Amino acid sequence: MAGAERVRTLAISVWLCLASSLGAHAARAEPERSRFSAGGYLRIMTRPDLQGGDGKLGYWNLHGRLLNEGPYAALELKLDLLPETARKTPWTSLHAKIEGGSVQGASRDNGSLASFRLSQLYARAGNVGLADVTWQIGSLDYYFGDLGLYDIKPAELFYETIGLSARYRKDAVDLLVGIGDSGFVLRGDKYDTALTGGLALRVQPAGKLELGVGGQLVYEPEVKGNRFAPHETPGLGYEDYIRGEVAQRFDEANPGRLDDLPRPVPTSALGWKAVAYLGFGAGPLKWNNLFLKIEQRLPDQFVTETYADRDFTLHVAALTDQRMSVQLGNEARFELVPGALDLVWGVLVGEDTDGDNSIVPSDFDRSYYSTVVRLQAYATPELHLLFETSLAREKSHNGNAYRGSGDSVFVSTDGLSDPRGLEFGDSDTRDTWQLKVGPVLSPLGLGVYARPSFRLLYGLQWSSQINAFGNSFVESLDQFNQYGSPNQRWHHVIALEVEAWF
Amino acid sequence: MVLSARVGALMLLLASGCIGTTPPQRLAVATPIVMHVQLESASGEPIAVPTVVTRELAAALAARNLQPSEAPENALGSARTTAKRVVALLQATATGATPWVLLVEARARFFSQLSGRYRWEVELRTSLVPRDDPAAVQTSDLSVAAFLSFEHEREADALLFVRRQLVDDVGALVDRVLATRSH
Numbered sequence: 001m002a003g004a005e006r007v008r009t010l011a012i013s014v015w016l017c018l019a020s021s022l023g024a025h026a027a028r029a030e031p032e033r034s035r036f037s038a039g040g041y042l043r044i045m046t047r048p049d050l051q052g053g054d055g056k057l058g059y060w061n062l063h064g065r066l067l068n069e070g071p072y073a074a075l076e077l078k079l080d081l082l083p084e085t086a087r088k089t090p091w092t093s094l095h096a097k098i099e100g101g102s103v104q105g106a107s108r109d110n111g112s113l114a115s116f117r118l119s120q121l122y123a124r125a126g127n128v129g130l131a132d133v134t135w136q137i138g139s140l141d142y143y144f145g146d147l148g149l150y151d152i153k154p155a156e157l158f159y160e161t162i163g164l165s166a167r168y169r170k171d172a173v174d175l176l177v178g179i180g181d182s183g184f185v186l187r188g189d190k191y192d193t194a195l196t197g198g199l200a201l202r203v204q205p206a207g208k209l210e211l212g213v214g215g216q217l218v219y220e221p222e223v224k225g226n227r228f229a230p231h232e233t234p235g236l237g238y239e240d241y242i243r244g245e246v247a248q249r250f251d252e253a254n255p256g257r258l259d260d261l262p263r264p265v266p267t268s269a270l271g272w273k274a275v276a277y278l279g280f281g282a283g284p285l286k287w288n289n290l291f292l293k294i295e296q297r298l299p300d301q302f303v304t305e306t307y308a309d310r311d312f313t314l315h316v317a318a319l320t321d322q323r324m325s326v327q328l329g330n331e332a333r334f335e336l337v338p339g340a341l342d343l344v345w346g347v348l349v350g351e352d353t354d355g356d357n358s359i360v361p362s363d364f365d366r367s368y369y370s371t372v373v374r375l376q377a378y379a380t381p382e383l384h385l386l387f388e389t390s391l392a393r394e395k396s397h398n399g400n401a402y403r404g405s406g407d408s409v410f411v412s413t414d415g416l417s418d419p420r421g422l423e424f425g426d427s428d429t430r431d432t433w434q435l436k437v438g439p440v441l442s443p444l445g446l447g448v449y450a451r452p453s454f455r456l457l458y459g460l461q462w463s464s465q466i467n468a469f470g471n472s473f474v475e476s477l478d479q480f481n482q483y484g485s486p487n488q489r490w491h492h493v494i495a496l497e498v499e500a501w502f
Numbered sequence: 503m504v505l506s507a508r509v510g511a512l513m514l515l516l517a518s519g520c521i522g523t524t525p526p527q528r529l530a531v532a533t534p535i536v537m538h539v540q541l542e543s544a545s546g547e548p549i550a551v552p553t554v555v556t557r558e559l560a561a562a563l564a565a566r567n568l569q570p571s572e573a574p575e576n577a578l579g580s581a582r583t584t585a586k587r588v589v590a591l592l593q594a595t596a597t598g599a600t601p602w603v604l605l606v607e608a609r610a611r612f613f614s615q616l617s618g619r620y621r622w623e624v625e626l627r628t629s630l631v632p633r634d635d636p637a638a639v640q641t642s643d644l645s646v647a648a649f650l651s652f653e654h655e656r657e658a659d660a661l662l663f664v665r666r667q668l669v670d671d672v673g674a675l676v677d678r679v680l681a682t683r684s685h
Contacts (some may be wrong), residue, residue, distance in 0.1 A: 040616070040617075089545070
């Protein structure tokens, strides 16, 4: 190095070090950052509906989340109390998440803060006591990923749980163990302790291959005297329970002895969930997520019947403890023509069974099958054309649950009029097809999931059920006589909406 | 009907084309510049920078009539602060005598799983240094969020996600400096 060059370099060093000591901008060990940060998500839309609907194309996400969800906003706050500055050194952070589905002008409750909740609050600490372990106290929600087309997370654990988790992450292994209590989410104002424990293991044996398994147990112990703890009222008949006629039947069988209606017997309850995940990618298949969930739900607590001007509390754990749910979901993302055309293909299959119920249609006793395909073509990096279509079938296991014609409010047993019928409508199957198409402006460029996304969409639905969308049409014979009922199988929606993470 | 559809499509295209079309400042004479991008994890471990990022940065510089070349991979040595890194970069590239040096430092931190995405925060600092007057170094700080779809996507993917903002920020910094120098 020439002498002059050495002198100049030395001068630079001195100047820069001086600037550093004075706290100048260019002297930090890393780009300057605040210890407080906030992130979030929002979607808002207007979808004027000229067919009597509430702005959603169909009933729910089974047909793809697009045009079937309402407004939503989430804000997560994070404070790095002790930032992570070097590997294996302690760090800690605080998190709070507020979210809800109401915005003035975009939903029925017009932005009411009552629609928002503090859904998560937790603290994390890493490398404290154990290297490569992150401790978390507070909300423990964890999931392996989601089905973006459906906005559904089949492989999710600890969503309801407040407690402690330890997560070990090193190289290709990611193991989470958690314990806590899920009682407040599961039981609300009828809180009862629901001890929860479980684990999730994710491994990445190769760069484009991931496997995950997990499970959780939820246990409600027997607590004598706690009226919100699991109990069984002996001798309940399922049909009487469904009809709300237990006390009446007892009175008929035992005249004048209503005081002798069997007392509840304390018991315990157990629910569990097992999840599995497989992720992989190859070639134009950028990534494929496959999820499986098998769940045994916790039984219900109790119902209250009013008979002869008296209230009777009936504990129904024994009538609701055989509810199983199996859900299988897959989402594949393809880059068909790089920079020009992407495709996302989703499949969702569900089987809900209720071993106690064989007489009344219910969301706990049904099958559903769905597939959604979204194509996104790129005219420019910022201007996209979106095309999505879905096909779904829902089938009730216990008779009719769907209205196929305008006068179906009159039929409730095998398609016949029956004042005592437990069915609804005139079909046990609902088939639905949807189409969504329109331009998308994406300031941040290419990608099906690039956000923010400004969309002008036209949606079209055909369903075997009439008026198969949120509406205010008639639900009873009384209303039918007043208003009549349109027989609409086709539904059109125009949507102007924006969705963003920030 | 067909005509109106075509007109609508044309208007959308035109609207789209109007986004971000401010022309970059161009040097009158092609000028070499050496650049280096340093990506780190939250704990400071270096991570390989995706080539797409350096390629798009190079394109942004070329659009300003700068001739980018990349510094040697280990140009920063063990330097940890921006100041020391600038010095190290100047020294490591002294033989080329390029009149400009560009250092981009990026640090990606996981924020949380947020509504179906993996939110990362990427802190970016760009330092543009004239070799003949290093004290006139100009810096730009930018903090942007990346929203990744999958757990296996990490720091490099976060930088990829925010590369457009990075390129815009670097371009704006270069334009600012070039405009100042041209007066």
